[in-house]
Amino acid sequence: MRVTPRVWMGLAIWAAYVVIIVVVTLLSGVPFPDIGTSADSTWRGAVMDLAVGAAFLIIVASILGWWRPALFERHRSHHKWPIFVPIIMALAAVLNLVNTDWSQFDTSFLLSLIALGVLVGFSEEMMARGLVLTAFRARLGEGWVWFLTSALFGLMHLVNAVLGAPLGSSIAQAALAFASGTAFYILRRVTGSLIWAMVLHGLWDVSVFAVGHAPLGAPLGAFLGPVVGVLSLATVYWVIKGTDEKVTPAREPVHA
Template structure:
């Protein structure tokens, strides 16, 4: 009678994926998540421009849709059993611009937090905004720099393709704000800014090899934007310079450099 080999103590055998990672499945997950989030937020009847005007609005338009989206993403990952979503198995050395972009992004977060109107901040709105920041960081990074990035890193694609595709998809995702009542020109601006900030968030994932780092950066960034800023000319000027000029410019440079230098670099698998 043949003997069954004993497993090595301390080792854990991971079951194979139920479905192989692919770009199209990743995009499908993005579509489903966007539908869940947008439908839940739009059903509140509160326009996007008023989401963060009061604590009840934040709970209904941001926290609830994000929580439902998080449940969907966790369910998908538990079912699909994809590897490489939260952690890179290997490390790629990258261009220096990735580190510069990450440093500029952190500096911009600090600037936004410094110029928050802390004195006039309603205490009731702090908790839902912080929860929103945590959920945005978890959901959108799991979706784009996690699931979609893992799906794009297949079929022999380059790392440049993976970085650019996930950044553009992140930008286009913000088109859903039209449905929730944001003006068209504002949405187009959000799409552009999100695309350029997406490549910077990719920088955090790429440098560290850990999705949690980009989650943390993303959550802090959005929290700093959701909190009300002071209304002085100086505050508006400095915050606007960081948000609308410096960060997008660095993001554009990063996108170009990664696209040129890594177009022949095999994607991490």
């Protein structure tokens, strides 16, 4: 790493990312409730801000030299069985996709959903459970790293109220984001890579937007969301136990 991680750096990255998302979304002129209702609203209201956020995170990770610790664990979790929780989440996403009336989506709409999935999976995971997690591991125990990264991930969703979403639903979404963020954290710890969490995160968001816009019937996958959250909180201890993922200081240049 070029720069030694510090807790304040993680907080700064989180704050800067949230500001970018809010400002670009406000400039788009698309109210939050309209995002995902058409190709245009999805491109302007979600894809654009995530693309700018992704560019910011790529630049930061490259300048700091944090790519490896952000994307990969030094040691995988000793307990592998908690992976059943993100597996249930993946099945719930598939149920959402199966219960979606895809005839209501034209090519542009489908492409916007794919772009949304790729960018939200990369950006939100790289921010919360990538760079912020790396910064927090410099000084904090892993239990605090899990809790604070998940809490900041949930808190980030409160800004939806600023973008036009009802405050009550924004608070509920923030709570669910804390729990789903825990599922993504479990997936990172068990597999040893953030990449799988990025894939699951993108798949989940696409499925929620798709079934929300054109449901064929009862969105069965949505009912499993709270279940996944409860199971995540009940099992996360087992992927934290025995963890030794504290980052090492950046090496000083050697002079002859």
